[in-house]
Amino acid sequence: MLRVGVIGVGAMGQHHVRIYSEMEGVELVGISDVDKYRVEEMAEKYGAKAFTDHKELLMEGLDAVSIVVPTTLHKAVTLDAINADTNILVEKPIADTLENADIMIEAAEKAGVILMVGQIERFNPATTKMKEIIDSGLLGKIVSISTKRVGPYNPRIRDVGIILDLGVHDIDAIAYMYGGDVSEVYAIAGKDIHSKEDHASVMLRFDEEQAGVVNINWLTPHKVRKMEVIGVEGVGYLDYVDQTVTIHDEKWIRDAKVEKAEPLQKELEHFITCVREGKTPLESGIDGKHALKVALAAIESYNRDSIIKID
Missing domain, CATH: 3.40.50.720 (NAD(P)-binding Rossmann-like Domain)
Structure with a gap:
């Protein structure tokens, strides 16, 4: 026990x-x-x-x-x-x-x-399915991954802006899908209802001319959590809320089979398994640091209006 x-x-x-x-x-x-x-x-x-x-x-x-x-x-x-x-x-x-x-x-x-970071979207069953599809080569080489994470502002969030609060989810998710680290970041953002940035569009560069785009805000009256993956042989659409994945290619539009479950439950089960078996977690401290580094670089980019290289 x-x-x-x-x-x-x-x-x-x-x-x-x-x-x-x-x-x-x-x-x-x-x-x-x-x-x-x-x-x-x-x-x-x-x-x-x-x-x-x-x-x-x-x-x-x-x-x-x-x-x-x-x-x-x-x-x-x-x-x-x-x-x-x-x-x-x-x-x-x-x-x-x-x-x-x-x-x-x-x-x-x-x-x-063990030090595990709670990046819940890595444990969303739709994320697991999309990662499997990408790694299988079904979509061919992936050239762009874009996300939309928008919704109304939650007043309890006071110590950070939207890039650190919500943007880290998608920065981490895109890096996880590519299986690599961000090399450059450029962000356009602003603050209209919060003391820190409350809306942002963040551009990410990966190796091999691969791009990531993160769109986030606290201004939209309804909640949206989605990802679009563009490959040379097909496109994948992921909905985190509905836990659905749809694949479009030249011949078919197909819905992937996703076993729906509560992402936080999957995350905590994984954590407990790692503790029991001494395994390295899917989201290690190093992974968490990379997402933080990119998010902080995005804030710096927004403040300086310049591209920031990630070491």
Whole structure:
């Protein structure tokens, strides 16, 4: 029986709590949040211990913990978990700065604990299917991947702009589909309803003249989460919300068979499997750092109005 905990039980953290509580072979030992009323209410609902200090939760001898706190707190809380010899899933983005990401990655490696980054779209069944199709060669060489992730603004998001909050999803997803890293980035963005950028179009360059385009905003009144993959032999359309994949080529329009499931459940199951078997997670700290590096470069590009090369 693996002993797990959750630090941070806001909107996303509550889903971590729910899923862990339903997992076989997993004991939800405790949850932590600075909101005393909320954490006690959640703990009572799911039969776990409540803590307002995460360090006290980490003293419970946990095998694994989800860290679902504001981005600016990721480094401090992650280092506390590492010092407690606990395997970690930290929600995206991995950190607020590259320096902090490096500190987290190096500390986890030195301690021999797993550091996984919660990039949920990697675990969407539609993503899995599209990746299989690309790797099979059905679409031929991929030359462009574009995404649209738009919807109304959520007032709880105050510490980061849309590129760090939403853009990292698609930066990571496009890099995952190509199986490579971004070499250059150029972004056009602006801020109209938020203190930081609330809409952006981000251009990504990969090797072999391959492109990525990320379109994001908090201005659209309805939620859209889609990807378009263009290959020399066909085009693939992915809908993250509906979990559908459709392939168009010269002869056919075909819907791929996608076994629908809750992406966060798949993600946490993968994390627990990695903890049990000592495997490297699909979204490692290094992957999380790359997505962060590109997102920060996109913000720099927007502020400087220039192309930024990625080392």
